[in-house]
Amino acid sequence: MSEIRIPKLEVAATPQSEPSGVGSGNPASVGTGPEAVRASTSISEVRRFLLARGNSAFADRLFGGTMMACAMSIFGIVLLIATELVMRSQLSWHKFGFAFFYKFNVDPDTHLPVFWDPVSGTFYALPFLYGTLVSSLLALLIAVPLAIGVAIFLTEMCPKFLRGPLGFVTELLAAIPSVVYGLWAVFVLVPLLREHVNPVFIAIFNNSVVVKLFGWTGIVGDKGFFGGSNYGLGMMAAGVILAVMILPIISSLTREVMNAVPNSQREAVLALGATRWEMIRTGVLRNARIGIVGSVILGLGRALGETMAVAMVIGNRPEISKSLLSLGYSMASVIANEFSEASDNLYLSALIEIGLALFIVTIIVNALARVLVWAVTRGTPARVQ
Numbered sequence: 001m002s003e004i005r006i007p008k009l010e011v012a013a014t015p016q017s018e019p020s021g022v023g024s025g026n027p028a029s030v031g032t033g034p035e036a037v038r039a040s041t042s043i044s045e046v047r048r049f050l051l052a053r054g055n056s057a058f059a060d061r062l063f064g065g066t067m068m069a070c071a072m073s074i075f076g077i078v079l080l081i082a083t084e085l086v087m088r089s090q091l092s093w094h095k096f097g098f099a100f101f102y103k104f105n106v107d108p109d110t111h112l113p114v115f116w117d118p119v120s121g122t123f124y125a126l127p128f129l130y131g132t133l134v135s136s137l138l139a140l141l142i143a144v145p146l147a148i149g150v151a152i153f154l155t156e157m158c159p160k161f162l163r164g165p166l167g168f169v170t171e172l173l174a175a176i177p178s179v180v181y182g183l184w185a186v187f188v189l190v191p192l193l194r195e196h197v198n199p200v201f202i203a204i205f206n207n208s209v210v211v212k213l214f215g216w217t218g219i220v221g222d223k224g225f226f227g228g229s230n231y232g233l234g235m236m237a238a239g240v241i242l243a244v245m246i247l248p249i250i251s252s253l254t255r256e257v258m259n260a261v262p263n264s265q266r267e268a269v270l271a272l273g274a275t276r277w278e279m280i281r282t283g284v285l286r287n288a289r290i291g292i293v294g295s296v297i298l299g300l301g302r303a304l305g306e307t308m309a310v311a312m313v314i315g316n317r318p319e320i321s322k323s324l325l326s327l328g329y330s331m332a333s334v335i336a337n338e339f340s341e342a343s344d345n346l347y348l349s350a351l352i353e354i355g356l357a358l359f360i361v362t363i364i365v366n367a368l369a370r371v372l373v374w375a376v377t378r379g380t381p382a383r384v385q
Contacts, residue, residue, distance in 0.1 A: 089353035101125050116318040123350035127318040131328035136303035138239030147250035155258045174248040182312035185241045194232030201226045228323045236324045237313040246299035257291030294372030301365040307332040331358045
């Protein structure tokens with residue numbers, strides 16, 4: 001018959017009473033006698049460290065003050081940037097006023113509008129506003145459906161083994177420097193658009209039947225959206241490269257907002273007999289719509305301020321044309337390209353005023369996007385309609 005061994009239970013000895021010095025905050029009061037030694041061996045390492053470091057009230061106040069100063073420095077930096085831009089653009093503002101953003105001169109020989117001529121002292125920002133808005137809106141038109149599709153697949157339909165790698169690759173696009181995007185666009189995207197994509201749109205929008213049926217709209221024909229010369233460079237190339245750049249921002253934020261929708265909403269819709277698409281449409285997208293709009297606006301803010309990639313493909317010509325194949329200019333691009341060439345104070349002041357306008361628009365767009373994202377993730381309860 002085998003012998004049954006019962007393991008011995010070892011109970012740690014606990015002191016009958018806590019030493020008088022423990023918890024007083026003064027390590028010297030612990031003492032050095034045999035009782036103090038037994039007390040010091042019974043307390044934890046964390047408690048021994050807290051007893052040894054002494055009073056931390058001053059250190060806590062110093063740490064709190066330092067962190068507060070770090071946080072307030074953000075407001076200080078923004079205020080300094082705004083103050084510098086306002087002061088440096090005073091010369092241009094006093095000369096042109098608010099007409100700086102909508103007026104232009106007319107060439108007496110060609111009767112064409114002249115927006116930007118540093119030689120004659122003509123500085124009007126309308127073509128840069130137009131180029132920035134058109135390229136950014138075109139980027140949203142391309143990127144938003146694709147980004148929402150990526151977010152829906154990652155949150156609702158993607159297998160678990162593919163969810164991590166696909167999400168990582170999508171967010172990796174946001175880490176690529178813009179100048180790398182610009183080089184890729186010059187050597188790959190522009191030839192692709194010029195030789196394969198733009199000819200298709202030109203053939204469709206300039207078709208005689210299409211022009212006869214829809215010529216009254218003004219979007220087809222030689223003076224429509226795809227009229228004029230096909231350079232490859234221009235608004236179309238700028239919009240496509242911006243779409244690629246803002247895609248990871250919109251998709252990652254949309255995915256986070258969709259993950260914030262409670263699973264009970266999905267289960268409730270499915271319990272009523274809905275299909276997967278109906279569950280996504282009514283249970284997820286409907287509750288996350290405010291956050292999706294916020295992510296789109298945040299992507300718009302990124303597109304408005306993009307500089308290098310756009311400057312390398314937009315063509316850098318201060319003109320306004322309806323055609324997406326035409327060359328253009330953006331506010332960020334003209335500052336980057338011409339700031340080092342500004343030869344007089346008025347020229348420099350006009351460029352800084354463009355920077356001030358871009359700064360204000362970016363702050364407004366980002367603030368609006370953050371408010372919308374906060375509304376769906378913190379303040380708006382989920383519901384099914």
